[in-house]
Amino acid sequence: MSDMLAIGILICASALFAMSEIGIAAARKIKLRVMVGEGNTKAQDVLDLQQDPGAFFAMIQIALNAISILGGIIGEQALTPSIKNMLRLVYQGPLLDQMSFAISFFSITALFILFADLLPKRLAIIIPEATAIRLVTPMRWITMLVLPLVFLFNGLTNSILRMLKLPIKREEAVTTDDIIAMMEAGAEDGSLQQQEYDLIGSVFDLDSATIGSVMTPRDQIVYFNADENAAVISQKVIDHPHNDFLVCDGSLDKIKGSIESKTILRLVLKGELQGMHSAQFDHDILYLPETLTLSDGLNAFRAAKQPFAVVINEYGTVVGLVTVKDLLSSFMGQLITHEDDQPILQRDENSWLIEGITPISEVMRALNISDFPDRSQYETIAGFMINRLKRLPHKTEHCIHQGYKFEVLDLEGVRVEQLLVTRLK
Incomplete structure (x- = not known):
């Protein structure tokens, strides 16, 4: 009975060590940091142990191997005689000793595998943070008790790793891929709504997409010529009710300033609108290069405090115009854009109408396409068509990519x- 009690104690001890090993290794850093922020000091202990786990894992392996060896010795002494006596009732041949030993060995091994390994590890992998927090303190005390052996084996392990030119400490940083993977998992189990998933995913495009992908192209910019009369100016405001207008001297490459529509309205109401005079418009224009990222563009607007910016290329030619709303729409999408103004309109389950100037990143999210070829060569879905056809496309021309047919409408x-x-079936 004393031997069986000893085996039971060894199994329980082995189960605790196995649970602590899996729990501390599998505990998620993000969740632990949230718990630290809530004042849980043991969560910080787990994070510290994950950062430098060498001594802890050395102690675990010493303990588990010692328990396994001791369990085998005690188990063989405790079970073999009893099993031998039971086998004598049905068999008394020359293999009696070997059969008794084999059955006792299998029984002890099965007990340790089931109750000291599989069950505790399954439990720890299901609730890793709770397991790690409960067991981190006793494991640290046990590590201190066997410190000489821990120093010996941990030092030998570090020496071997250095010889192999491998890192001896765990260096883990939360990457964009990690966050996206967690978001996808949250969206799949319903804890993250689709709108939230799309919004967070769009934020990661701020440092990759450029303002050229969201700007109003040059040929769609409405502007005033400095020599236009009041009737022409009024009609343009009626036809294109924008907040701000550029004032140019003949063309977009000769910008003189900008004027707000409310200023024009005030002049109309006073009967003072006779044309564009220098004193009526703002000469301070914000210029941004078309290669600027969306993130840098937002920073530029915050510093300049301008409602819009003129986008130029490397030769100084005006290629478009971008507003703060354009930049916000790139990652907030449907939250601030009216349904009728959406660049991607789903007709039915398998077809979409997409504007040519729609950024390729938005198309990827809407259609769940992993990537487009040569993405660095273009910003919009129209650019993809030109790149794919290697020329300017004609109406009804199409190409096929990842199970989708893209047709110029x-x-x-x-x-x-x-x-x-x-979507092709």
């Missing part, structure tokens, strides 16, 4: 206005 001159995207 509408052209405005040489500009791709709209595409019809169909």
Whole structure:
């Protein structure tokens, strides 16, 4: 009975060590940091142990191996005689001793595998943070008790790793891929709504997409010429009710300033609108390069405090105009954009109408496409079509990519206005 009690104690001890090993290794850093912020000091102990786990794992292996060896010795002494006596009732041949030893060995091994290994490890992997927090303190005390052996084996392990030119400490940083993987898991189990998932995913495009992907292209910019009369100016405001307008001297490459629509309205009401005079418009214009990322563009707007910026290329030619709303729409999408103004309109389960100037990142999210070829060569879905066809496309021309058919539906001159995207069955 004393031997069986000893085996039971060894199994319980082995189960605790196995649980602590899996729990501390599997505990998620993000969740532990949240618990630390809530004042849980043991969560910080777990984080410290994860940062430098060498001594802890050395202690665990010493303990588990010692328990296994001791359990085998005690188990063989405790079970073999009893099993031998039971086997004598049915068999008394020359293999009696070997059969008794084999059965006792299998029984002890099965007990340790089931109750000291599988069950505790399964439990620890299900609730790793709770397991790690409960067991971190006793494990640290046990590590201190066997410190000489821990120093010996941990030092030998570190020496071997250095010889192999491998890192001896765990260096873990939360990457964008890690966050996206957690978001996908949250979206799958329902803890993260689809709108929240799309919004967070869009934020990661701020440092990769450029303002050229969200700007209003040059040929769609409405501006005033300095020599236009009041009737022409009024009609433009009626046809294009924007908040701000550029004032130019003949073309967009000769910008003189900008004027707000409310200023024009005030002049109209006073009967003082006779044309564009220098004193009526703002000469301070914000210029941004088209290669600027969305994140840098937001920072530029915050510093300049301007409602819009003129986008230029490397040769100083005006290629478009971008507003703060354009930048916000790039990652807030449907939250601030009216449904009728959405660049991607789903017709049915397997087809979409997409504007040509829609950023390729938005198309990827809407259609669940992992990637587009040569993405660095273009910013929009129209650019993808031109890149894929290697020329300016014609109406009804199409290409196929990742199970989708991209067909040019509408052209405005040489500009791709709209595409019809169909999922192929």
